[in-house]
Amino acid sequence: MSSSAFRTVPASADVVIVGGGVMGVSTAFHLAEAGVRNIVVVERGELGCGSSGKPIGGVRAQFSDPLNIELGNRSLRAYRDFPHRPGADIRLDTVGYLFLLDSDRQVSDFAAGVELQNGLGVPSRVISPDEAGRLCPYVSTDGLVAAVYSPADGHARPGLVVQGYARAAAHAGVTIATHTAVCGIDTAGDRITGVHTDQGRIACSTVICAAGAWSARIGDMVGVDLPVRPVRRQLAFTAPLTPPAPRIPFTIDFSSTAYFHNSDDGLLFGLADPDQEEGFDTTWTPHWLELFRTAARHRAPALADMRTVGGWAGLYEVTPDHNALIGRSAELPGFLYATGFSGHGFLQAPAVGEVMRDLYLEREPFTDISPLGADRFRHGAEIRPEAHVV
Structure with missing residues (x-):
């Protein structure tokens, strides 16, 4: 090149x-x-x-309005075809996206989104807490009302x-x-x-x-x-896991925004810090991990004490x-x-x-x-x- x-x-x-x-x-x-x-x-x-x-980017079509659904769904098709056009292995892993919901309001909002998505060809569905636990064994179903899952989503390497x-x-x-x-x-x-x-x-x-x-x-x-405006977002990687982590969906606890998924020989953790100030600083600061661990103790307890070995900070480009x-x-x-x-x-x-x-x-x-x-x-x-x- x-x-x-x-x-x-x-x-x-x-x-x-x-x-x-x-x-x-x-x-x-x-x-x-x-x-x-x-x-x-x-x-x-x-x-x-x-x-x-x-290091890893989620790809999905689960959105709440038709335009974002169309942009996501068309891009998913392009990423699946990427080895042929333009021609590159992007390590696409279609593990699905799993949103964990803990209130009736969340379920109502997501169910409306699922209906809209299905009408535009996205195979998302509302599932039970038990099915969510089977898809992602790390998840504690205590307090879960439901979840939403689309098997066509996943992640690739930006x-x-x-x-x-x-x-x-x-x-x-x-x-x-x-x-x-x-x-x-x-x-x-x-x-x-x-x-x-x-x-x-x-x-x-x-x-x-x-x-x-x-x-x-x-x-x-x-x-x-x-x-x-720029807003810093941070993530962390676990140490290699033995035995290896199961292949799981890109899993998001909607209330806390804590998320996790497979990453090479371990897991990747992330969370949107609600108190993060705007700015161009991309220094990785491990204190935010305590926010993730707090959420994990409630929703995925096995993750809360996993050892991490560094991380990454980057910028979201946020509009009003x-x-x-x-x-x-x-x-x-x-x-x-x-x-x-x-x-x-x-x-x-x-x-x-x-x-x-x-x-x-x-x-x-x-x-x-x-x-x-x-x-x-x-x-x-x-x-x-x-x-x-x-």
């Missing part, structure tokens, strides 16, 4: 994509596959060094997805400029005329912002409000309603954006890459993404918030 730190970037391009994470390289791949030429992906670090750097898309894009002629930071964007009236980087200027008429948690800064360069920003600026038509996925970017990246391709080519995407336009907050048209879990 042709990816390097350019002393000078190409002098011109048709499209500059800002961000070399999964969303940026998916967009580049889909554009190149459609015959678009002169594409440059600009990444200030290494590919996938931002929010896409998770780093392998980023590399797979990037290699295919580079093979199709996309220039991938790593260690290249965007410093400014030139406009003339309602047109984009160029992108300034610390490696040189690129004349262009289209910019696609896929900068994740840093997207607000890119939007500010052209006066487009992208209300994305925890839904993505996807669209084209009305005031500056050459500025497109795909950001603010609030923890759902990896699982929606293949479908969103298709959408960005179609927006650039001015053709109808496979689904109407207009509700995800960034101007919805100005017009008071926020979408029903998705639960802030993985």
Whole structure:
């Protein structure tokens, strides 16, 4: 794959994509596959060094609104086909997603979601606490009212997805400029005329912002409000387990947001700390593990005292309603954006890459993404918030 730190970037391009994470390289791949030429992906670090750097990423279509269900379900199909298109092993493990529910209100809300999902081809179902315990032997069923399970969901390796898309894009002629930071964007009236980087200027008429948690800064360069804020999320790995852990679903205790699943020779633990302040700090701080252990003592007691051997911290790119920003600026038509996925970017990246391709080519995407336009907050048209879990 042709990816390097350019002393000078190409002098011109048709499209500059800002961000070399999964969303940026998916967009580049889909554009190149459609015959678009002169594409440059600009990444200030290494590919996938931002929010896409998770060691394991969940993939699912269990959402509460049709648009997110469609994006998730289409992406699931693309991930299953990834060994053929674009051609890479991403270690997809279709173990299912298991949501554990401990109140009648949760069951009612999830049952409505299941009905909607089933109508869109997602094989999710409400199951009993006993069945949940059989699917995941770590689970204590005390206090469980029900659970929701979809066997089509699972997890894969984001780093392998980023590399797979990037290699295919580079093979199709996309220039991938790593260690290249965007410093400014030139406009003339309602047109984009160029992108300034610390490696040189690129004349262009289209910019696609896929900068994740840093997207607000890119939007500010052209006066487009992208209300994305960074929030740290952390996870930890257990020491190797003997005997090995059983193969279990991606399991989430909905009330506490504690989650766990298989990871190589052990388990991976995670939880969304409700008191985490906003900011770009990605220092891993093990104190949050006590929150996980507290939840585990109640819901999966065997996990509470498992020894951990390090972890990882990254950034969620969060919007006010925890839904993505996807669209084209009305005031500056050459500025497109795909950001603010609030923890759902990896699982929606293949479908969103298709959408960005179609927006650039001015053709109808496979689904109407207009509700995800960034101007919805100005017009008071926020979408029903998705639960802030993985």
